[in-house]
Amino acid sequence: DGGITQSPKYLFRKEGQNVTLSCEQNLNHDAMYWYRQDPGQGLRLIYYSQIVNDFQKGDIAEGYSVSREKKESFPLTVTSAQKNPTAFYLCASSPRQTYEQYFGPGTRLTVT
Amino acid sequence: EDQVTQSPEALRLQEGESSSLNCSYTVSGLRGLFWYRQDPGKGPEFLFTLYSAGEEKEKERLKATLTKKESFLHITAPKPEDSATYLCAPQTGANNLFFGTGTRLTVIP
Secondary structure, three states: OOOEEEEOOEEEEOOOOOEEEEEEEOOOOOEEEEEEEOOOOOOEEEEEEEEOOEEEEOOOOOOEEEOOOEOOEOOEEEOOOOOOOOEEEEEEEEOOOOOOOEEOOOEEEEEO | OOEEEEEOOEEEEEOOOOEEEEEEEEOOOOOEEEEEEEOOOOOOEEEEEEOOOOOEEEEOOEEEEEOOOEEEEEEOOOOHHHOEEEEEEEEEEOOEEOOOOOEEEEEEO
């Protein structure tokens, strides 16, 4: 089955710790994205990547970092510099031709 | 400044009671308008993309339409399994979808 996987589904961390969220896709899509979703707000773009070894900041990149070493993988690191990291994180991918974004199941991160 | 407003915020329908959800937008350089369905605790599921005013697309009980300033998602004879949050997202750049906050639909048996 083709799709996007995110792991883990739930993640708990102490304040001050960095944490990495996994995103893998086997759809052969060129572009990948990271969003965060908070109650009462629309999805907000953190980072995106159109091609391996290249990525761009989205609207709320501060306190986050990414890498794109393989076409299939786009991990997101939430650093201790992110002031309000507790949120639902969503990864998406899209083919270059249509830009239709397909989402993974999400990771709910709780930082206390 | 790009803006997108979805209304109503929440909608309760009896099974079989048709209605419409609204997505009003003000964006520069609209490339497309996307609709997604999201169930609680899950990632959004792609439904439709509309590219030009007057375009319509259908999928089962759902029909999406687009004008220059709005998009509507019409739900005909809904069933309880249609209960979800429906998100619209104008595409403002090659990689930028600007998401609304959604309409939470509940269909009562």
